[in-house]
Amino acid sequence: MQKSVKPLSLRFKKIPVVVQTESVKDMGCSMATIAKSSGCKLRKDLALINSFSTTVSAKTLEKLVADNRVKKVWYDSEVRAILDTAIPTVGSSPLWDKDITGDGVVVAVLDTGVYDHPDLKGRIIGFVDFIQGKNTTYDDNGHGTHVAGAIASDGSSSDGKYRGPAPKSRIVGVKVLNKVGSGSLSGVIEGVQWCIENQHRFEIRIINLSLGTESYSSYKDDPLCAAVEKAWDAGLIVCAAAGNSGPNPRTINAPGIHPKIITVGAIDDNKTTTPTDDSVANFSSRGPTPDGYVKPDVMAPGVDIISLVSPRSLMDKQNKNGRIENWYVSMSGTSMACPICAGVIAQILQSNPRLTPNKVKSLLLYSCNPLDGVGENEQGTGVISVTNVLAMDRPDKKVKA
Secondary structure, eight states, rough: OOOOOOOOTTTTTTEEEEEEEEEEHHHSSSSHHHHHTOOOOOOOGGGGGGGEEEEEEEHHHHHHHTTHHHHHHEEEEEEEOOOOTTTTTOHHHHHHHTTTSSEEEETEEEBBBBBOGGTTTTTTEEESSSOOSSSSSSBBSSSSHHHHHHHHHHHHGGGTTTTTTTTTTTTEEOOSSSSSEEEEEHHHHHHHHHHEEEHHHTTTEEEEEOBBBOOOOOOGOOOOHHHHHHHTTOOOOEEEEEOOOOOOSSOOOTTTOOOEEEEEEEEEOOTTTTTGGOOOOOOOOOOOTTOOOOOOOEEEEEEEEEOOTTTSSHHHHHHHHGGEETTTEOSSSHHHHHHHHHHHHHHHHHHHOOOOOOHHHHHHHHHHBOTTTOOOHHHOOOOOHHHHHHHHHTTOOOOOO
16 A cells, blocks of 8 residues: 655645545545544545545644554645647548538537637536636636637637637636646546536536646556546546646646546647648657657647637736737647647547547547657657548547447
């Protein structure tokens, strides 16, 4: 049994932790009971992974570690937020004429919130706020709105110019990051747990995680990885940003280190639709993972992506030079590549709603366009192409599950 937490510099300093227990059902007691017996208060019930979050002093930590009902104790670390030419690059725009627009597909965006932007009008069908508990959609940072637009913007404020791959898909906003783009490990897990609990209510098919935290241990010992694995097994397709810590190797963020989910790196398409000048963005995190898995899985454009602005948000105030017209802003990062991939998946699911997460991932991996002379731990299998996927997903084509 492994029990680990960052060392305490002061005996009475309170630090946030996530505590994993044995199965509460098997023990016949609640997680609140375990917390109380160690002298700490249960803050968040993370039943999805048999855990709870709390704050501890050195004394209460010692009691928790000594409790034979406790399996692991993790530091509740910080998690941070990591469309014009980009969309033709992945093959989305030619399919709009065939009405393959992500219509009917719902994507949950776990981020800083979503502003009720004109280009998303009527398509934000749900919102939950784990930061301030508000009931009305908002985005005080701006990152989440840009991400949502990179999935689902219909370009109505730009005469259709700045669209996401899936301009008729719908969005559920899950605010797990605060005004400065920061949140806790337990808060993101709480958001994933909410998505699983509400997937049928909102018909959620995809979770977009343009966020992450540095990870140097196995995915098997990472609580956020445990949560996204539960989501994947529940039928939700999880897309995670690889991270912006390149070009060094072994820099993939969690939860992107999990082998099951789809981890997305970023290319620079040099503002052209021709693949010959595409390259891996210098900032895009590289593999392998701590367990030796190849990551990222796939690539999508992530440099100078024009998407939706949340007016008067922190990023809007700090990035005035990035503003494009009145309703858009340009940003770069694997945070932008990840939702483009999620939008492509929405197009795929509209075309074939019966596809499982494993089948969708297989189709993506086997249909990518690889970059010449680039290693697999820089690009995975290459740049995603929805047109290639739809050509493969036919009865006469055999694709590994």
